[in-house]
Amino acid sequence: MTDTRTPRAMPAAAPVKQSAPPRAGRLRRARSVTVPAAVLLVLALLPYSAVEIPVLLDGPVNSPGSLQLFALCLVFGALALGYDLMFGRTGLLSFGHALYIAGGAYGTQLAMAELGLGLLPAALLTLVLGTVAALVLGAISLRTLALGGVGFAMVTLAFAQAGAIWVERNPGGLTGGEEGLPLYTDGVPAALVGVQNTVHIYWLALAYLALVATVVWIATARPVGRVWQGIRDNEQRVAVLGRSPFAYKLGAFTLASALALLGGVLHLLVTAGATPHTSTSEFTLTLLVMAVLGGSGTRWGPIVGGVLFTYLDQRLGGWNLGVEPMLILGALFVIAVYAAPGGITALGRRRSS
Amino acid sequence: MDTLVLLTLTGLGLGALYFLIASGLALIFGLMDVLNFAHGAFLTVAGYTAWRTAETVGGVPGLLLAAVVGTVTGLALAVVVELVLIRRLYGRVREQILVTVGLSLAIPAAVQTVWGADARTFPVPDALSGTVGVLGARVPVNRFLLIAVAVLVLFGVQLFLTRTRYGLIVRAGVEDRAMVTALGIDVTRAFTLVFALGGALAGLAGVLGGIYFGSLSPHQGTSLLIFAFVVVIIGGLGSIPGVALSALSVGLVQQYANYYAGGYGDLAVIILLAAVVLARPKAGTDSPLLRLRRALTAPRAQSAGGTA
Secondary structure, eight states, rough: OTTTTTTGGGSSSSSSSSSSHHHHHHHHHHHHHHHHHHHHHHHHHHGGGOOOOOTOOBBBSSSSSHHHHHHHEEEHHHHHHHHHHHHHOOOOOOTHHHHHHHHHHHHHHHHHHHHHOOOHHHHHHHHHHHHHHHHHHHHHHHHGGGGGGHHOOOOOOOOHHHHHHHHHHOOGGSSSSHHHHOOOOGSOGGGSGGGHHHHHHHHHHHHHHHHHHHHHHHHHHHHHHHHHHHHHHHHHHHHHHTOHHHHHHHHHHHHHHHHHHHHHHHHHHHTEEEEEGGGHHHHHHHHHHHHHHTTTTTSSSSHHHHHHHHHHHHHHHTTOOOOOOHHHHHHHHHHHHHHOOTOHHHHHHHHHH | OOHHHHHHHHHHHHHHHHHHHHHHHHHHHHOOOOTTTHHHHHHHHHHHHHHHHHHOOHHHHHHHHHHHHHHHHHHHHHHIIIIIIIIGTOOOHHHHHHHHHHHHHHHHHHHHHOOOOOOOOOOOOOOSEEEEEETTEEHHHHHHHHHHHHHHHHHHHHHHHHSSSHHHHHHHHHHHHHHHHHOOOHHHHHHHHHHHHHHHHHHHHHHHHHHHSEOOTTTTTHHHHHHHHHHHHHHHHTTTTHHHHHHHHHHHHHHHHHHHHHHHHHHHHHHHHHHHHHHSOTTTTTOOOHHHHOOOOHHHHHHHHHHH
């Protein structure tokens, strides 16, 4: 059985940054702060614009409908980036990420509705319990790497499926089954409830994306990120150098899961409810597709992929094309694997250089 | 007693269905390292073409024709996917898996576009919709049909693998692809063959799944696929008898737990999986099931070595 994590099978490895001359390095470092800061500023000011963009948007940019769409796009951009911490950075093909997203959404909802907690304590409790669960399940799942990367993929899928079954079964009327649950608004601050407050939700989603990007970018730039990259490219080499690949992989898994749990809370707030779709294996697969579509293992790729995919997924249905959005998106993805092996962001880079 | 008989036979029927799905997956994975996520989608499409055929023709001849149409649909779909998509990514396992992931999203959506999201009733002729008395239990006839087909397929696949030249190449390719290629044998041909075989098995499973559940929906194949994945992990990757054994245990555990543990059969299967994963002590060592299988198949491997 050959290793599925062969270097040539990797989607366009990130260029080695240390080899650049010092001045270019300083320039790059300056750019690496100014570009995200500029993007963040533009996105933060977006709700002050009332521009109408026909076809692309139903209402003006600052209408609640558009802002809700943007917020959803940002949340998925962040979720895809968090997922890529495992897939693109560490080479762990997990099919169970949905478990932690659904866990964040349902956990927070249930902690508010059943325990009477406020949004913040409920989210915090979910985050702590969920991260402990991720640590345990991650440790179990990583043992199956003896079967090759695919064993890990399938075991994470199976654990996530247990969560999906639990949600669908609606035990004790807790999860609402196929209907899902409407957001328990009593626990949520008034500034985050109602259509007129969509702008606050949007800013919260933006803050979440900024947080995930900061955590992922800083972590991957630090020594731990180099070890992850080493594991991705050649795990044996890392083991020979005296680092325990298991601990680093578990670290990547747990960090990604914690970010996903928080993402679940955001998904709950943006969609104003816990939807069973977040627990399905298809949900994880779409995150994988987003990361690869945009450019896995790169800074911006997963974000671009997540935003674009979510936008199309939401809007294609409204354009009356007579087909399911997922048919177009799935086919688009298959084409992208051949036409843009490094993702959309790599395509732009190739053209500009 | 009669409940136990009914549960056992239903569990065996479900296990038979899992075996049909999982055996195709295991063959493809064993030879090509490709985790075929589109397998469930093949199953769904085959189920729908079979449903259309059975609706149009009707009766037992309709069902027989539907079985043929479904199997051929799965086979044709798999061959097209292998030739057009998978082959181009030769040696790039990760991209190959990603392509099948894309298909697993697109194909059910295509099915939903054509036939709608609602579940369709699969027409089962009267001869198969009744029950038979076994030790006081009224067991649906279709359970026996599934078990019989699965046993036939198990023997057919084993005969193909052990008695034909192509089977030999496939088995050798599963063991050591690089060596087979070095001997000057065209492994890509074997890839197409195995993909076709897997597709045909998925197609047949689509038809039988329609009969077993009595209905079809666009995402049914995908949800069945997940249990097939579980079966493949428990059974050991790339071994047909191991997959058969684990398919039976998963089917039985699911049915027993559904009845005796208040409908939590699906969760019981996941717990079984976790137990098996934990029982496998360390990297490089085998699962208890694999060791048992090796003990059972060791003498035959010797005689096969003598004739080859």
